[in-house]
Amino acid sequence: MKGVDHLAHERNKTEFDVDAMKIAWAGSRHAFELSDRMARLVASDPAFQKDGRTRLGRKELFKNTLRKAAHAWKRILELRLTEEEAGWLRNFVDEPSFTDLHWGMFIPAIKGQGTDEQQQKWLPLAYKMQIIGCYAQTELGHGSNVQGLETTATFDPETDEFVIHSPTLTSSKWWPGGLGKVSTHAIVYARLITNGQEHGVHGFIVQLRSLDDHMPLPGITIGDIGMKFGNGAYNTMDNGVLTFDHIRIPRNQMLMRVLQVTREGKCVQSNVPRQLIYGTMVFVRQTIVADASTALSRAVCIATRYSAVRRQFGSQDGGMETQVIDYKTQQSRLFPLLASAYAFRFVGEWLKWLYTDVTQRLQANDFSTLPEAHACTAGLKSLTTTATADAIEECRKLCGGHGYLCASGLPELFAVYAPACTYEGDNVVLLLQVARFLMKTVSQLGSGKKPVGTTAYLGRVQDLLQCCCDVQTAEDWLKPSVVLEAFEARSARMCVARAQNLSKFENPEDGFAELSADLVEAAVAHCQLIVVSKRKEEHDLTPAMARDESDHHNKDEGFIDKLQQDIPGKGVNQQLQNLCYIYALNLLHKYRGDFLSTGCITPKQASLANDQLRSLYSQIRPNAIALVDAFNYTDHYLGSVLGRYDGNVYPKLYEEAWKDPLNDSVVPDGYHEYVHPMLKQQLRNARL
Amino acid sequence: MKGVDHLAHERNKTEFDVDAMKIAWAGSRHAFELSDRMARLVASDPAFQKDGRTRLGRKELFKNTLRKAAHAWKRILELRLTEEEAGWLRNFVDEPSFTDLHWGMFIPAIKGQGTDEQQQKWLPLAYKMQIIGCYAQTELGHGSNVQGLETTATFDPETDEFVIHSPTLTSSKWWPGGLGKVSTHAIVYARLITNGQEHGVHGFIVQLRSLDDHMPLPGITIGDIGMKFGNGAYNTMDNGVLTFDHIRIPRNQMLMRVLQVTREGKCVQSNVPRQLIYGTMVFVRQTIVADASTALSRAVCIATRYSAVRRQFGSQDGGMETQVIDYKTQQSRLFPLLASAYAFRFVGEWLKWLYTDVTQRLQANDFSTLPEAHACTAGLKSLTTTATADAIEECRKLCGGHGYLCASGLPELFAVYAPACTYEGDNVVLLLQVARFLMKTVSQLGSGKKPVGTTAYLGRVQDLLQCCCDVQTAEDWLKPSVVLEAFEARSARMCVARAQNLSKFENPEDGFAELSADLVEAAVAHCQLIVVSKRKEEHDLTPAMARDESDHHNKDEGFIDKLQQDIPGKGVNQQLQNLCYIYALNLLHKYRGDFLSTGCITPKQASLANDQLRSLYSQIRPNAIALVDAFNYTDHYLGSVLGRYDGNVYPKLYEEAWKDPLNDSVVPDGYHEYVHPMLKQQLRNARL
Incomplete structure (x- = not known):
């Protein structure tokens, strides 16, 4: 079947230059070539194969995502990819993972809200993935209304620390991706309290897990929030729940680019505009x-x-x-x-x-x-x-x-x-x-x-x-x-x-x-x-x-x-x-x-x-x-038997069906316990 | 928390008689009482418990459905439920299964299209579930256009049999529920051919699997068509694929209420109107x-x-x-x-x-x-x-x-x-x-x-x-x-x-x-x-x-x-x-x-x-x-933490999260192979 194109008759009708349209779609020749190269790189790597992921149970699925994330990082290092190239590569792996939050939210938050010193300390660690971070804002009871968050960060002038605490069940951090099972650190949003006064919601860098054995640090409870909509989909992500029982962090782990808390616990606005x-x-x-x-x-x-x-x-x-x-x-x-x-x-x-x-x-x-x-x-x-x-x-x-x-x-x-x-x-x-x-x-x-x-x-x-x-x-x-x-x-x-x-x-x-x-x-x-x-x-x-x-x-x-x-x-x-x-x-x-x-x-x-x-x-x-x-999608990225470039839909649908675990055996597991007694009218005596 | 009602303040505002509305919704007092009784019966039976089903892998999920179907049938027999009661019971089990097609399509097709003799032969078997049937109409290449079906049923006057055959890949039966793993019989729709002439699409009763060991009969290939949209959902159903390699069935297994094929292979319209x-x-x-x-x-x-x-x-x-x-x-x-x-x-x-x-x-x-x-x-x-x-x-x-x-x-x-x-x-x-x-x-x-x-x-x-x-x-x-x-x-x-x-x-x-x-x-x-x-x-x-x-x-x-x-x-x-x-x-x-x-x-x-x-x-x-x-849904039937009658949402959401398989261990499976080497920058040497 190699080389068959069931859609050739359609492609022959085309009235415009598809290659030129590919570049118009991509935005520039550079963007086209870059994304095209990365798409092919991912598609040709057996380690990034993704069909069958909708058949995996949650644990298998998640482990598989960890494997792909590690493989992606390995390839990024081996090929010395630029940040732009690495971003495209992760995109074409096409699987939500903790790295999305690390690169897309944790690092940008430090860059945007951290002081120069904070950036110098944390960014190199994050860029090398020696720490893995997530973005812990929403809570069980609080989403759209950020000002309603309940987690507190109370300054303790005795020890020059903030005490991060979850005062209620509804204040549990809930939803952050990468939190549930992987992140070692988080940007935690909490109500800042110093000298008994509230000063609104701010971000704090909090270590969550030991860098040695990955266990949550004392006073920190973390878990995954459970199954989400769909097969595969966001179940590859460890959206998490997190509660704090009076966790102490040094004062310099509050992101202080806009507002600073002094050694005495005073709040001082910096000259950086809040509008940033x-x-x-x-x-x-x-x-x-x-x-x-x-x-x-x-x-x-x-x-x-x-x-x-x-x-x-x-x-x-x-x-x-x-x-x-x-x-x-x-x-x-x-x-x-x-x-x-x-x-x-x-x-x-x-x-x-x-x-x-x-x-x-x-x-x-x-x-x-x-x-x-x-x-x-x-x-x-x-x-x-x-x-x-x-x-x-x-x-x-x-x-x-x-x-x-x-x-x-x-x-x-x-x-x-x-x-x-x-x-x-x-x-x-x-x-x-x-x-x-x-x-x-x-x-x-x-x-x-x-x-x-x-x-x-x-x-x-x-x-x-x-x-x-x-x-x-x-x-x-x-x-x-x-x-x-x-x-x-x-x-x-x-x-x-x-x-x-x-x-x-x-x-x-x-x-x-x-x-x-x-x-x-x-x-x-x-x-x-x-x-x-x-x-x-x-x-x-x-x-x-x-x-x-x-x-x-x-x-x-x-x-x-x-x-x-x-x-x-x-x-x-x-x-x-x-x-x-x-x-x-x-x-x-x-x-x-x-x-x-x-x-x-x-x-x-x-x-x-x-x-x-x-x-x-x-x-x-x-x-x-x-x-x-002209979208220039590989069959790997599309991930669809119906959308195959060559239009060879029916034979491939038929082939795909047999891969279901239910087809591992001709007679299904459960037949002898449940179906056979029914057919033989022996159900009354059966133990179900 | 027993007896807490977080929505009591809402219920106190009500300006109408909820019990009367329940009856209006149900259609009659009889319908209300019947459905209410069956809903409670199912909800109170631990064997019908359904939370957690979205976390199951396909095989586990399907086996679980077989178990519930058998248990439902057992209860129906034990309690000597009427057909109406049994229908409600199956409805409240709330899980698509092969029994839906058996009761909802296979039996009605025989009743509607079978002759009196055919009904007398097949219905008692079906009513006792001594055979399990499905409804095999759609094909891989044919859905809406029933007249386009490709499966053939050719009359062989030599043996007084029909030869059921799948001439092409696209003629494979595709989608019928209950077909993939469970049904012993099917109503198969095929183009009737006698004496070299086509006479349109008609239904035939075909045995698919041995009643002894459940193996497909010779010349019949059957499988499940694979994962469908969503968690749980229709993945409890064995939608199937089916092909015939010249399978022979007796002439009297064509459903002949409207059109009859004589011993000589002649087509004779009965006096029953087709409009039925x-x-x-x-x-x-x-x-x-x-x-x-x-x-x-x-x-x-x-x-x-x-x-x-x-x-x-x-x-x-x-x-x-x-x-x-x-x-x-x-x-x-x-x-x-x-x-x-x-x-x-x-x-x-x-x-x-x-x-x-x-x-x-x-x-x-x-x-x-x-x-x-x-x-x-x-x-x-x-x-x-x-x-x-x-x-x-x-x-x-x-x-x-x-x-x-x-x-x-x-x-x-x-x-x-x-x-x-x-x-x-x-x-x-x-x-x-x-x-x-x-x-x-x-x-x-x-x-x-x-x-x-x-x-x-x-x-x-x-x-x-x-x-x-x-x-x-x-x-x-x-x-x-x-x-x-x-x-x-x-x-x-x-x-x-x-x-x-x-x-x-x-x-x-x-x-x-x-x-x-x-x-x-x-x-x-x-x-x-x-x-x-x-x-x-x-x-x-x-x-x-x-x-x-x-x-x-x-x-x-x-x-x-x-x-x-x-x-x-x-x-x-x-x-x-x-x-x-x-x-x-x-x-x-x-x-x-x-x-x-x-x-x-x-x-x-x-x-x-x-x-x-x-x-x-x-x-x-x-x-x-x-x-x-007034819809009178039990929490069991609703199956939703957010929709609980008592409105006790947050504690239950929190509780539910911990049941995810990912939370079986604090450190996730895959950490040592994939995350630890990343954090320790040992990825280059890692085998992924």
Whole structure:
């Protein structure tokens, strides 16, 4: 079967340069080559083989992850990989593990919140993995509300130590990844108490386990919190529970970059701005948006390839049945997800620029764009993760019954992705933050304060309240300015309407609480606008799409911006343009209630958008396989029999089935005790 | 802690008679008492204990299911339970197993499709479980399109036998539950071939395994198809793969109630109408709708109780934080699901009546209502299962991070429910069938043929195209006739618009294919109308709600009908009324694009509906816990630490964590091989 390609007939239809698209997707030739090299390195290493992991029991699964983590670290050292290369390698190992938290949370927390001396002491140990760290913030009773954490860190001036303590059951640290079984250290968040006074929640470096025998230190209780959603998935991670019984740590293990506790127990603010922490948030959320596009594109790749392999109905004369990808019902569910994958990819690239921009401003003590950047990243985190989780499950359904098999890869992809809707800010809580920022922005419009960045369009609110969509034919929807104006008008009108409703309440907080569900809808509208086309410069009031061609910098990575660039490669621009319109017009169709109720478009125009969508689906159809090939995923990384590059689905599904432990014996364990007595009607006497 | 009730303060707020509501939910006092008795029987039997099942490996899990199935059968025999009681007992064991298919598919298939002689031979064996059967229809390459099945049954007149054969890999039977490891027999669907001619797909009783040693008979290959989505969940079931290498069975093992094959190999239609098969479909789908309300209500019960236990934010002065159930964002997501659970419950009860009605008509050779009944049940199956799967996942999200733990019960509930969207008709394929029926109904409106049953409103299409919603205040939305007319007008106008678009195509089939996504939307609108208020009598053109009070029979079990009945018990009617309006107005809000684009309501009226919804949430709030208590689920059946009746969540979560196998040892297996060398930088020499 070597060399068979059941999808060759599909690939032959492609109307664009797939290699060029691979680079556009990756962001640059450098990024493409790097990730391609690392993906192949992992895929070709038998030690990183991952099929079968959904069949393992918890202990076996976890031990297997420890093995892979050690092997990955060994390879990283042997090959002297750069930090960037090592990150890609870990990514392609594709298994949540304690190292994610060590590299992704423990080290960044020390870098962000530790003093220079603290960094000098702890970072070299962490970089060499001589200590392994995790991030212990959430507690059994406390998640979103960080200020409600109960763990205490009480300064004892007698001994110059902090006493870390868990005063209640609900104060048990709960969820931190890497905590349960592996980490030797943790950043523990606790209420700082000195001289009997509380000073808010701060981070402390606490050693948890002996570096000799790995036993928890006296007074520390640690365990794993148990099974989580799905097969394999996050069960490879030792999310943990942790309680402290008056544990003492030296004073210099409080992270003191922003607030210092002196030898006498006095709190002294440093001259480092507290806002720095928001810079970190922007960074973390940018990576979450990038991860959303990755997870979504994997699911879409599987569902698209299988939809081209699977045939059902449509054969009257005994010939081949119709490929399910040719059904409009399948296309209208699948292609918007394909478009979303690309959209999230490009808005993620743009967020990288935003992070750089924010960082540079912070270094220059310019905090002006921070609230907007914070709201923008919060909203995009929420929007992209919710959409991605839903989309993975939709892709599973698009694969019919076989999508329910672990061999499809989709159940694990869903289960492993689902927590993204909750961690780093619950998605609804985040949208409320966006809504609060939008309401504030609207309330200040009269004051002459110009809204910046992604909210700049609200500066043109008077125009947007009055503008009138002039679409008269389906093709009229293929103008960027028309689409953009519709999304801007919808969001602006929803914001203004909510602000007016809020103003009817005597107490604004009561109004915010009462109308919160409506406010969330406005926040969603605003965030969708950002994805469709974000603003490049924060004081620029011109719509991005209306700008001069010469005005395009490489920080333009939003979806509509992207398609206006002259991306090299035959047909690449055309495909991106089609995907962009599918993304936007599908949203317009799905949320037509918003557009219609605010009068931004007429029912006739909504119907024309829907007609145009169908036409776009036909244009994308011959390129669908190539568009998912452009993600450049190895079969190892995809981990799906249905999504195999060669489309050789059925023989491999059949082969895979026999690997189940239940097939170890023809007659199943339990037959003699339980089934045989039933068949022979000897059950009454059986001991069960 | 015995006797603690952390939710007592919530239960004290209740404004209605919970015991009366329990009976309304159950359908009758008899149904309540029966299910209550069986639930307690199962919950109190240590052999049926189920916590911990998500931690078991596949083999252990499956053996455990065999044990429970045998124990259940033993108890059924010992207690001499009726068929109804036995069904409830198996339901509360709450674990998919081979017995589901034996009782739910194998026996009904023989009853429905077997001749009297066949029934006399096979049913006694099956009823005593001296044989165990499954239902082998779908194949590796064939699901929805039953006519595309490849397995052949060729009549051999020489020996008076059928030769059952799997000619290709894709013809392997794939998915049948109970097949992989347990069943001794199967109903096998295969293409009937006699005298070289094909006669379509028919069912055959085939013995698979020896009744002595359980080995597959010669020429038969059987195995389990491997891991499926989720922990526990359907992995307790041996969904199987099966291939035949020219297996011979006697001629009298073809199910011949409808079509007979004579000794000479001639096909003879019996005088039993083929339409009987649709009666079975109505029955099966009715049970699926009932199951949807059960699954949904379990998830809602968990999320509602936990939302009352969980507190987050809102404490400025160090007091208690706010219960998350008091946030409007939580209410606006949770309460519509609570309302949906009740709505699906009552429409499920109505479907029972529909099945009885259809059966009686079939017996009288009246097939007139069959197409409508078929479309109606297809649509309700699709609507309720899609909504329920989404709702379970939404309930999981409503439980925040802890919902992701298997201990919450929600991951397993989701994974075990998800296939309902695919089995017994893929939900999108079913909606297309509904749409086809609707388009046919609309096209016949001019011919004088009156639409019946749930499509009767289309007979008033002229009125519905012109009617004008006269809502002027939020309270105006609390009139049944107003709500009903809005839903009828929306559905009718969507149907007519689609029919008009279809008529523009030369070839109707091309049009149907091209516009299929739009047609699905119309089908959804129609099905939502059915749930809001279905028609009672098929030739009755009067809206159900406009009928005289005296006109209420006990077959009125739809949602709006239900609330018009004088249900005994203080406040019960009021609560059902509120839930009904929440169900309807939430749909109206969510699908306002439909209502607005068809001009059924104005943006202002949509906004008023939304205002009314918020007010209804406030009215439901104090009764929320009691409304989920009314489902009468035992803690055993719920299987959720978050949903415990006593609300004692945190101590039990903590306790549960320690049961994970990873906590068997303090230092995890694998530490010495993989973690220690990393910490000690001895990895280069380590053998991994």
